[in-house]
Amino acid sequence: GSNPFYTNGTRTIQLPSGISxxxxxxxxxxxxxxxxxxxxxxxxxxxxxxxxxxxxxxxxxxxxxxxxxxxxxxxxxxxxxxxxxxxxxxxxxxxxxxxxxxxxxxxxxxxxxxxxxxxxxxxxxxxxxxxxxRRHIHISDVTAQEWGVTAGDTVTLKIDGLRPVVFDDVLVRVKAGWRTEVHLDTDEGNACLIRTGQMGTVVLP
Structure with missing residues (x-):
C-alpha cells in the first residue's frame, strides 16, 4: 500500500491537481x-x-x-x-x-x-x-482504504507556490479503477496560480 507520511501529527499525501x-x-x-x-x-x-x-x-x-x-x-x-x-x-x-x-x-x-x-x-x-x-478528489476504492476515507468525506488541500492557498471542504469521490487526482475549477486554479499536473498536498482527517 501507499505510505502516508506524517507532519506534526497529521497525515499528508502528495497528489496531482487537475484544472477543470x-x-x-x-x-x-x-x-x-x-x-x-x-x-x-x-x-x-x-x-x-x-x-x-x-x-x-x-x-x-x-x-x-x-x-x-x-x-x-x-x-x-x-x-x-x-x-x-x-x-x-x-x-x-x-x-x-x-x-x-x-x-x-x-x-x-x-x-x-x-x-x-x-x-x-x-x-x-x-x-x-x-x-x-464542488472541489473534489477522485480516488480508487483501494486508495480510499489506504487513506482511511470513504466517499462523501471531506479533506483539506494545500497548494504551495507563489500564491499558496489552503482549500477546505474538498469532497472525496471513490470509484474502482480511478486514478488519484484533485479537480479544481479555473477560478480556484487561478487563485493559487496552479496548472494541471502540479502537485498538491492533501491533509487527511
Missing part, C-alpha cells in the same frame, strides 16, 4: 437533439481519468446577459445533462449559480444549450442544469 475548464455532460437523447439523429460523441482527446474523454463536440451556453460559445462536451454520455462553470463565467453570463456535487441536485439552475442541429433547455434541479462544481 468549463464543460458539459450530455445524455444520449440530448446528443441527438443538439447534433442530429443517431449522432455519437467523437473523441477529441483522452482525459487523465481512464475511460473519460474530451469530445469533439462543442455547444453554446446561453445566459441572461450573453452567451459562451464552444463549450466542450465531455464523454461518455451521462444519465442526465449538466453544465459546469466557474463563478467568473456565471457572472459574465448573468447567471446566479450555486455549488453542487452533481448536475441533478435541487440547487442546479436552468440553462439553454444550442448545438448545430437543435436547442435544449435544461430545467435545473432533478432534470439537470448548470452549477459550480
Amino acid at each position: 475548464l468549463r464543460h458539459l455532460h450530455l445524455c444520449p437523447e440530448h446528443v441527438e437533439i443538439l447534433f442530429g439523429k443517431g449522432h455519437q460523441l467523437g473523441v477529441y482527446h483522452e482525459l487523465y481519468q481512464k475511460g473519460y474523454y474530451a469530445a469533439q463536440e462543442q455547444v453554446m451556453v446561453v445566459g441572461t446577459k450573453r452567451c459562451l460559445e464552444k463549450v466542450r462536451v465531455l464523454g461518455p454520455t451521462r444519465p442526465f445533462s449538466q453544465v459546469e462553470l466557474a463563478q467568473s463565467e456565471a457572472v459574465a453570463l448573468g447567471m446566479k449559480l450555486s455549488v453542487a456535487s452533481t448536475g441533478n441536485e435541487p440547487q442546479t439552475q436552468p440553462v439553454t444549450l444550442v448545438g448545430p442541429a437543435g436547442v435544449i433547455s435544461l430545467p435545473g434541479g432533478a432534470g439537470g442544469g448548470a452549477f459550480l462544481a
Whole structure:
C-alpha cells in the first residue's frame, strides 16, 4: 500500500491537481437533439481519468446577459445533462449559480444549450442544469482504504507556490479503477496560480 507520511501529527499525501475548464455532460437523447439523429460523441482527446474523454463536440451556453460559445462536451454520455462553470463565467453570463456535487441536485439552475442541429433547455434541479462544481478528489476504492476515507468525506488541500492557498471542504469521490487526482475549477486554479499536473498536498482527517 501507499505510505502516508506524517507532519506534526497529521497525515499528508502528495497528489496531482487537475484544472477543470468549463464543460458539459450530455445524455444520449440530448446528443441527438443538439447534433442530429443517431449522432455519437467523437473523441477529441483522452482525459487523465481512464475511460473519460474530451469530445469533439462543442455547444453554446446561453445566459441572461450573453452567451459562451464552444463549450466542450465531455464523454461518455451521462444519465442526465449538466453544465459546469466557474463563478467568473456565471457572472459574465448573468447567471446566479450555486455549488453542487452533481448536475441533478435541487440547487442546479436552468440553462439553454444550442448545438448545430437543435436547442435544449435544461430545467435545473432533478432534470439537470448548470452549477459550480464542488472541489473534489477522485480516488480508487483501494486508495480510499489506504487513506482511511470513504466517499462523501471531506479533506483539506494545500497548494504551495507563489500564491499558496489552503482549500477546505474538498469532497472525496471513490470509484474502482480511478486514478488519484484533485479537480479544481479555473477560478480556484487561478487563485493559487496552479496548472494541471502540479502537485498538491492533501491533509487527511
